[in-house]
Amino acid sequence: MAYIRKDVSTLTGAERRRFVKALLELKRRGEYDEFVRMHIDYYVSDGDGGLRTAHMAPSFLPWHRRFLLDLERALRRVDSSVTVPYWDWTRDRTARAAPWTDDLLGGNGRRSDHQVTTGPFAYATGDWTIKENVTDGNFLTRDLGRAADPIALPTASDLDWALRDPVYDTEPWDSTVTRGFRNKLEGWGTGSGSVAWRNHNRVHRWVGGVMLGGASVNDPVFWLHHAFVDLLWTRWQNRHREHRYLPAEPPGPTSRQYRRVVARREKLPPWDVTPDQLEDASRIYRYA
Amino acid sequence: MVVSVDGVPVTAGPVVTGRPGTAHGTRRRDLLRGLLGAAAALAIVPVVTASRPTRPVEGGGPADSFDEIYRGRHLQGVLAPTGHGAAADVRWDITVDGRPLHLMRRADGTWLSMVDHYSSYPTPLEAVRAAVDGLGPGERLRAADPAHHHPHMGGHHGLHP
Numbered sequence: 012m013a014y015i016r017k018d019v020s021t022l023t024g025a026e027r028r029r030f031v032k033a034l035l036e037l038k039r040r041g042e043y044d045e046f047v048r049m050h051i052d053y054y055v056s057d058g059d060g061g062l063r064t065a066h067m068a069p070s071f072l073p074w075h076r077r078f079l080l081d082l083e084r085a086l087r088r089v090d091s092s093v094t095v096p097y098w099d100w101t102r103d104r105t106a107r108a109a110p111w112t113d114d115l116l117g118g119n120g121r122r123s124d125h126q127v128t129t130g131p132f133a134y135a136t137g138d139w140t141i142k143e144n145v146t147d148g149n150f151l152t153r154d155l156g157r158a159a160d161p162i163a164l165p166t167a168s169d170l171d172w173a174l175r176d177p178v179y180d181t182e183p184w185d186s187t188v189t190r191g192f193r194n195k196l197e198g199w200g201t202g203s204g205s206v207a208w209r210n211h212n213r214v215h216r217w218v219g220g221v222m223l224g225g226a227s228v229n230d231p232v233f234w235l236h237h238a239f240v241d242l243l244w245t246r247w248q249n250r251h252r253e254h255r256y257l258p259a260e261p262p263g264p265t266s267r268q269y270r271r272v273v274a275r276r277e278k279l280p281p282w283d284v285t286p287d288q289l290e291d292a293s294r295i296y297r298y299a
Numbered sequence: 300m301v302v303s304v305d306g307v308p309v310t311a312g313p314v315v316t317g318r319p320g321t322a323h324g325t326r327r328r329d330l331l332r333g334l335l336g337a338a339a340a341l342a343i344v345p346v347v348t349a350s351r352p353t354r355p356v357e358g359g360g361p362a363d364s365f366d367e368i369y370r371g372r373h374l375q376g377v378l379a380p381t382g383h384g385a386a387a388d389v390r391w392d393i394t395v396d397g398r399p400l401h402l403m404r405r406a407d408g409t410w411l412s413m414v415d416h417y418s419s420y421p422t423p424l425e426a427v428r429a430a431v432d433g434l435g436p437g438e439r440l441r442a443a444d445p446a447h448h449h450p451h452m453g454g455h456h457g458l459h460p
Contacts (some may be wrong), residue, residue: 056411058404067405125435145413147439154435185406185418198417201407210416223433225413 017243017299019096019235020109027114030096031131033089034231042085047228049281050078054225057185062271064280067186069179069257070273071197072244073270073289075237077282080295082234092294097238100214101167106155115250116152116232125152125220132231145224152220153200153230164217165210170196173210174247179257184272191257192247211240242298248290256286366425372396372431376423391423395431399441402426414440 022030037043053065053074079095086093096110104110110116117130121292127150132139134150141149156162173195180191186199198212208216214236215222221229222236248254259275262268273279275287363378376393393400393412401413402423409419414430434440 054403054416057406058408120435124437144441146434147441148435152435152438159432183406186405199405199419208418215417220435221418223415223417225416226444236448239442 013294013297014094015239015299016094016296017096019098019115020103021299022096022115024114026092026096029090030086030093031115033086035131036089037082037085039138044142046078047226048227049255051143051225053281057271058189058272060272062280063185066197066275067199068272069184069193069280070243070286071193073256073279073286076241076244076289076292077279077284079234079237079241080292083296091248095234095238097242097298098232098235099239100217100236101170104164110232110235111155116230116235118153119155119218120151120153122158123204125154127151127153134199141221141226142231144221144226144229144234148221151230153222156217157219162208162213162217165198165213169210170243170295174243174250177251179247179254181257182262183266184248184258184262192251196243196247204258211236244292245293245298252276256290367424369428370431372434374424374427374431376427393423393427395427395440400427400430400440400442 019025023169034043047201051063055061055063056065057067064070065078068074083093083095086095098110106119111118113130116131117127117132120127127133128135132151134140139151141151154281173192174197176190176192178191180193181188186197187201188194189201196210198209200209200248205213215227218230218232218236221227221285222232256275258272261270261274261277262272276285278284279286279289356434365374365376366372373396374393376391379390379392389404391402391410393402402410403412404410405419406441407419409421411417411419411425412426412430415426415433420426420429
């Protein structure tokens with residue numbers, strides 16, 4: 012029986028408490044920091060060599076789908092009623108809206124050092140000391156909307172631009188492709204400045220603080236953001252039912268992408284699972 | 300205005316135009332080794348670069364190092380020699396206030412840092428400045444510590460082929 016992932020703005024008080032409590036328990040056990048490390052380790056950029064699985068690659072979506080499932084399984088071992096909610100940033104667009112409330116993720120970082128001082132993940136609680144970080148900071152940081160040079164969250168029309176594209180991904184299967192749903196959603200643009208940050212990438216920037224960097228998983232909003240990105244993949248699938256994950260076959264030895272991306276029926280490291288097997292998760296969970 | 304430590308304006312010229320992305324797998328373990336070595340090297344570099352401008356930049360030509368104060372932070376970078384001698388293996392060793400900052404390269408030749416990981420910039424210097432912009436007030440990069448495999452430098456799982 013599939014369980015339901017809900018819009019975070021619709022969670023009851025009890026659902027919020029249990030979700031937060033399960034996250035804190037994973038953190039206490041040290042399991043949470045394994046997720047932080049894993050995400051850092053699998054960030055391989057496309058201008059450097061090697062197999063890309065998590066970013067700048069077709070498997071951006073299935074990689075994060077499986078990553079979320081692993082986190083969700085860990086949460087459900089703590090409390091079997093918990094599922095990962097999603098944050099629809101086309102609707103909840105301000106620093107005072109869900110999920111930035113004191114009973115959920117807490118609010119913005121304070122001006123002096125961007126430290127999050129409200130809610131269950133505030134450093135002063137003693138429950139959320141950051142261990143794996145790019146900086147020497149040991150507290151959660153946010154700079155919602157980037158106060159010094161404000162930017163807006165992506166809009167519904169930004170998303171629709173991605174969802175309209177019937178092709179999942181195109182050659183050369185990296186951050187430079189300008190067509191295909193995957194990169195339009197992942198959000199690597201061309202040029203510089205704020206137009207270059209789209210959809211998924213832009214949300215990381217809007218949240219700021221640790222979410223901007225390699226250790227973004229330290230902010231639990233990472234999961235709510237990626238649950239929404241995952242939901243968008245299912246929306247795209249529903250809209251383009253004849254289209255599937257690409258590439259269907261691995262790029263050949265003459266391709267510059269040879270052994271650098273994961274094709275539909277290849278294993279997706281670090282798991283023993285293929286994008287083909289992750290395309291339909293409807294038997295595990297559905298979105299409300 | 301951005302100036303180097305000796306008051307000379309620093310211009311970020313186009314970076315070496317290497318063909319990015321080859322079969323050489325850049326492992327994070329390699330980057331770790333490189334950065335730790337570079338951290339030691341950079342202890343000497345400031346003495347050299349602070350006394351003269353970085354390699355003259357004429358007409359925006361390539362520069363192979365930078366050394367400047369930006370928003371109160373000391374940014375230093377040198378183009379690192381690579382074992383392969385191939386332009387594609389361009390790597391910069393960067394520090395902010397003496398602490399290493401790992402840069403990654405995109406296939407379009409632009410650069411991104413571990414601090415600002417979801418957008419990229421035309422030159423290493425611009426990527427480093429953006430990283431400083433992304434740091435909170437008073438927030439510093441992690442110090443290089445060979446005893447601990449910092450996640451922003453060395454892989455814990457090391458599974459990248």
